[in-house]
Amino acid sequence: MTILPTIFVALTLTQASLMLFAQSFGGPPRRPAAASTFAAAPLAKDDAERKILDVLDEMDRSQRRGTMSVPRDDGRLLRLLAEGAGVQHVVELGTSHGYSGIWFCLALRTTGGKLTTFEIDPGRAAAARENFQRAGVSHLVTLIEGDAHQEVTKLKGPIDLVFLDADKEGYADYLKKLLPLVRPGGLIVAHNITAGMADPAFIKAITTDSALDSVFVSVGSSGLSLSLKKR
Numbered sequence: 001m002t003i004l005p006t007i008f009v010a011l012t013l014t015q016a017s018l019m020l021f022a023q024s025f026g027g028p029p030r031r032p033a034a035a036s037t038f039a040a041a042p043l044a045k046d047d048a049e050r051k052i053l054d055v056l057d058e059m060d061r062s063q064r065r066g067t068m069s070v071p072r073d074d075g076r077l078l079r080l081l082a083e084g085a086g087v088q089h090v091v092e093l094g095t096s097h098g099y100s101g102i103w104f105c106l107a108l109r110t111t112g113g114k115l116t117t118f119e120i121d122p123g124r125a126a127a128a129r130e131n132f133q134r135a136g137v138s139h140l141v142t143l144i145e146g147d148a149h150q151e152v153t154k155l156k157g158p159i160d161l162v163f164l165d166a167d168k169e170g171y172a173d174y175l176k177k178l179l180p181l182v183r184p185g186g187l188i189v190a191h192n193i194t195a196g197m198a199d200p201a202f203i204k205a206i207t208t209d210s211a212l213d214s215v216f217v218s219v220g221s222s223g224l225s226l227s228l229k230k231r
């Protein structure tokens with residue numbers, strides 16, 4: 001799995017945000033324009049991609065309130081990580097309305113992989129099913145309704161990428177249960193890893209295990225951790 005280029009892109013984005021922040025306070029001299037200066041909407045390569053991006057655009061416009069979906073650039077990063085690494089099985093904790101799940105599906109339709117996603121709230125699970133249907137990606141998705149802390153114990157490996165975006169205080173428990181199923185070379189990506197939101201138990205777990213290498217990145221106002229399960 002070739003994850004280094006994708007992690008490099010993420011880190012570059014972080015450096016770019018820090019440079020811009022520093023410049024606004026009269027910090028270091030201006031470097032050549034950073035990638036984020038040229039941020040632009042994703043461009044569809046074909047009709048199939050257009051159909052999915054249209055659904056994501058519509059969700060951005062009308063389904064933001066109450067869904068707690070990741071921001072669009074985080075979704076793009078998830079797609080980039082999954083497609084760049086050629087993942088076969090993504091496990092997502094916290095489906096909500098399916099926004100991040102659809103970004104993963106943009107990758108999975110090209111890698112031939114599948115998404116297993118967990119949601120405890122029946123209303124959100126129903127909305128996600130409808131959105132997966134509208135985007136034409138239902139065949140790539142298994143949505144499991146219920147408490148993921150129990151439901152993940154029924155999963156079988158190997159998992160290529162775990163995306164943690166459910167109850168923040170549950171991340172350490174999800175990691176404990178899922179890490180044995182993640183294949184060597186696989187990734188654990190966690191959302192809302194900011195000073196105010198990250199659970200110290202999870203941070204400790206991903207930074208003190210020598211079988212993992214973890215980096216922390218920011219995309220816009222979001223914070224994520226990316227952990228590699230070493231081979």
Ligand SMILES: C[S@@+](CC[C@H](N)C(=O)[O-])C[C@H]1O[C@@H](n2cnc3c(N)ncnc32)[C@H](O)[C@@H]1O
Nearest residue numbers: 068069070094096099100119120147148166167
């Ligand atoms: C931040 S939202 C997920 C957003 C989604 N990943 C996206 O970006 O489109 C968190 C979701 O996790 C769900 N959740 C919270 N605790 C859960 C649990 N124990 N099991 C399954 N889902 C849970 C919530 O109902 C909520 O819909």
